[in-house]
Amino acid sequence: MTAATSQAQHRRAIGESRRFALRVGFYGMVALVALFFALPMAWLILAPFDQVPTLAAEVPEFTLSNFERVLNNRLALRSMVNSLLLVVGVVGLVIVTGAPTAYVLSRIRFRGREIFLYVLLLFSSVVTGTAAMVPLFLLVFNLGMIDTFTGVVLVLAGGTLPASIFILKDFTDNTPPSYEESARVFGASPIQILRDIVLPVIRPGLAVVSVWVGVNVWGNFLLPFILLRSPSRSPAAVLMYSFYTEGGQADLRLISAFSLLYTVPVLLMYLYVNRRYGFRFFGGLKG
Amino acid sequence: MQPSSAMTRRLVVVFAAMALLLTACGTEADEATTTEAPAETTATTAGEEATETTETSEPVTVEIAANAIRDGKNSAEAIWIEDYVIPTFEAQMEEQGRDVTVVFNGRGVDDEDFKAQLALDLGSASGADIISIDGIWVGEFAEAGYILPLSEAVGPEVDDWEGWDQVPEAVQQNMSYQGERYGVPTGTDGRVLYFNKDLFEQAGLPTDWQPTSWDEVLETARALKAALPDVTPLQINAGTPMGEATTMQGYLPLLVGTGERIYDEESETWAGATAGTQAVLEFYESIFTEELADADLQIRQDGRDRSFQDFAAGSIAILGEGDYFWRSVVNPQEGIAPMENRDEVVGWAKIPAQTPGSGISGQDFVSMSGGGGRVINPNTANPAVAWELMMFINSREAILEFLAGQARISQRMDVNEEVLAGDPFLSYVADEVLPLTAYRPGFAIYPQVSVLLQEASEQVALGTSAADAAQQYQSDLEGLVGADAVTGG
Amino acid sequence: MADTVKTLQDRPRSLGSGGGTLSTRAAGGLLSPAAVLIVVFLVFPAAWTLYLGLTNYRLTGAAAANPQFVGIANYTRALSDSDFWNSLWVTLVFVFGSAIVGQAVLGFSLAWLFRDWKSRWRQMVELLVILAWIIPGSVVAFLWVAFLDGDSGTLNSLLGIDTEWLLRRPLLSIVVFNTWRGTAFSMLLFGAALASLPPSHLQTARLAGATGWQQLRDIVLPSIKGYILTNLLLISLWTFNDFTPFLITGGGPAGRTELLPIYIYKEALTFFELGYGSAISALMLIINLVIALGYLRSMRVRT
Secondary structure, eight states: OHHHHHHHHHHHHHHHHHHHHHHHHHHHHHHHHHHHHHHHHHHHHHHHBBBOOOSSSSOOBOSHHHHHHHOOHHHHHHHHHHHHHHHHHHHHHHHHHHHHHHHHHHHHTTTHHHHHHHHHHHHOOOOOIIITTHHHHHHHHHOOOTTTTTHHHHHHHHHHHHHHHHHHHHHHSSTTTTHHHHHHHOOOOHHHHHOOOOOHHHHHHHHHHHHHHHHHHHOOOOOHHHHHOOOOOOOHHHHHHHHHSSOOOOOOHHHHHHHHHHHHHHHHHHHHHHHOOOOOOSSTTOO | TTHHHHHHHHHHHHHHHHHEEEEEEEOOOOSSSOOOTTTTTSSOOOOHHTTTSSSSOEEEEEEESOOOOOSTTTTTEEEEEEEEIIHHHHHHHHHHHOEEEEEEEOOOOOOHHHHHHHHHHHTOOOSSSSSEEEEGGGGHHHHTSOOOOOOHHHHGGGGGGGGGGGOOOHHHHHHHTTEEEEEOOOOOOOEEEEEHHHHHTTTTSSSSSOOOHHHHHHHHHHHHHHHHHHHHEEEEEOSSSHHHHHHIIIHHHHTTTOOOSEEEEETEEEOOOOOOHHHHHHHHHHHHHHHOHHHHHHHSSSSSHHHHHHHTTTTTEEEEHHIIIIIIOOOOOOOOOOOOOOHHHHEEEEEEEEEEETTTGGGGGEEOOOOOOEEEOOOOOOOHHHHHHHHHTHHHHHHHHHHHOOOOOOOHHHHHHHHGOOOOHHHIIIIIGGGEOOOOOOOOTHHHHHHHHHHHHHHHTOOHHOOOHHHHHHHHHHHHHHHEEOOOO | HHHHHHHHOOOOOOOGGGGGOOOOOHHHHHHHHHHHHIIIIIIOOOOOOOHHHBOOSSSOOOOOHHHOBTTHHHHHHHHHHHHHHHHHHHHHHHHHIIIIIIHHHHHHHHHHHHOOOOSHHHHHHHHHHHHHHSSSSHHHHHHHHHHTTTTOHHHHOOOOOOOOOHHHHHHHHHHHHHHHHHHHHHHHHHHHHTTTHHHHHHHHHHHHTTTHHHHIIIIHHHHTTTHHHHHHOOOOOOHHHHOOHHHTTOOOOOTTTTTTTHHHHHHIIIIIOHHHHHHHHHHHHHHHHHHHHHHHHHHHHHO
């Protein structure tokens, strides 16, 4: 073996051990990150199955009785149904009004279109809920819709429309207009074009918007908190808050099982959309 | 009433279609909510119009609203209304050949939320016919025009009710504003110092404890701390998380013990950084710096609930609270922090003035009382029937039925005599504490003053000196009500 | 995603057939429902906030029956109220700490770290990060209340201490919480950004001997500046308006975590000071606008 080759071997060895160290470092960091994100969530999968749950995440004394408690609690079940109703209402309204809007904005160009959308998006980030809680409250009050689902649905739809249109427009931008043109030549009305040509193609976009809006509405606390009154109309987000601020001790058995049940739908929705369409925000770009 | 409601009404027209569409798809819950009241009513004297019309066999519906719900908050009241008041009253009406239906609209929410809901209902000229409110809200609601004196909401006949003789003047005041009765009180309460007799025994202290000054309280606390290091000697509420419970159970009983009231009627001023305020804050300073009380407990979100749990578990020796504590917290049957041996272990004592004779009206002992009542909605369609129902609810028989053998201080003296005899604690409160008590001033601004008191005590709990906290409080108060309306500093 | 962000920076792509194929009526008809919703429930309340802030309207008390126009009295009151300044300060710290430093840096780091990692494990780790983001706010709030509990929380059990995090270090607690909560968005956005970089640039740099850090500094960051600014803008605004910490600390202790939204809530909906609350909301809107303009300026300067 020459000096050159042993030198080369030596360099290779250093290179390998360096790579090894880097790899270890990499996996170490990954582990840390995973731990950071997983730890607070651990409670959510351990406590609901624990006979006597405490605030710490610990190995459970297995039982399903906590879920029974939830099922037997009228208000708890009702609240999840309420959340579902809100989601269906808002998502439906957003898609029905937002998709055509996105389509129109894609096909019609006017000066400042991009700025307009961008401004609208910013606006909705700022206004929904907190900054405008007083006038929203008064508006719904004056419309006589305090303590109604309608009021909440309308407000939430108005608030999430700009972002939804923004997302959908990217999808409608990507659909070629040639089919539409042919269809129009054959006399199809805009509605028909929308329904039969555009909608099927932007289905992934609709799915993303549904998840985006759905997740936001499912978890929305502030607006139902302000606009609804009766406990029987409270969605799960609001009812849950009252569980652990109630007088006396918070019932961890109820809270843990309820939290898990309340979380599962959102998780499933995400997994489904991710598997089917890939969860990325805009356009068809995959990573 | 609201600004730009004209503009909104225009929008309502635009929206009618959308709203209709959504009402078809979405669902609203099936509970009966508000009565249909004419949309344009402002606070007029509905009494005059209605007296002739409803004394016939026309079907009438009357609604009661309260922050009570079966199996939840104030469950006993909800059950009583649903199971006794409604059937009994409806039966009575039937005997007279009248078709009256009574509906109960019960909710079990936070007091603040309930207040907001009521403000909304009353502000939109809707809401139940009979509404339960806290006495301290009467001023605000009256100033906003949401409620009217009973004589205007119903008619002059309200003053003829025999029940007024049974309700002590001071208790009536709780539901009055500027000399007029706005509602019928539902009872009142008093504050005392509870203590754990077992812990006192262990520390070698006498179990028939009745302190006569603040210094005695501090001495007792120090003795407890020395003898039982693991026990928190004292819990006097402070801080903002406990809200009005700080003001009512902690701050104000101390303040009236210095001879000062938070609002002085003669000079029409609020107490700023007065001598009394300084003394109160210094008392807080002592208990926190000497660690006779747990400062952390005052700033935790769940501090009040924890203090209840701690007392029940024997880790707090002395606690200042209202009779609510005895009835609904440490009550062995239905309390939220039940103590099995409550009757043997829990002792009670009057709250002492700072020194003997230094309390308001020269008293040696002091207390604070609150309480609520029921009002009649000025927008009611049936004021006469609502008033009849009101009289029935507050009749001796109905209240006895409500108490159902359970001891509780009601608004009627005749009932109290009968019912409290069996409960030594509550008869003690009724006989010895109520005569000493004071009430809060019924102004719309009071809740915000109350928060300033809570904040001052909170600053002290967090380590600010009493003097600094008092100065801050003075300037905050001046900012709130104007420098002219504040004494002290 | 890449396309959209680019369009914001470059000229709008010419797509579709322009204004000729859809009649204005049809377009109007398709647009109007959304337009109505947005105008009524988004634009109008914002405008109304500005108006209400000029009155002394309350929900109870004399000012409920007779609201008066008070001009800028509410604004001067807010600007001289130490609670307002405290709230503003807390909010700025919260936004800077959890969004700009926390979410963006961590999100970018994760996107950079994982950029070439094609493995099942990557999906799992990403899932964890995303879960933190999509789990409903009320649940997440309670998870952290439990996690940080002094006596029996998971964190203290693992570290063997008993610090009451929410009492002693409340602001730090919510900053860490919000970082944990929102990193997913930045991670996804930067992931898309990195994926859109032409690999040739990086390869050239690597061949020329540039270290990872140098590649990052000289090639990557400048190329995705637009993404960075967009990201920072969105998460800053979202964080500024976030109400979730209320569910953890209630704004306490003693206002140490009283973010502007929480402060507004307390003034408007517990004290019923609707006029005053609106004025503070208006101030908040203005501050948000300033922030947004700042970012937009930076983006435009670049192009």
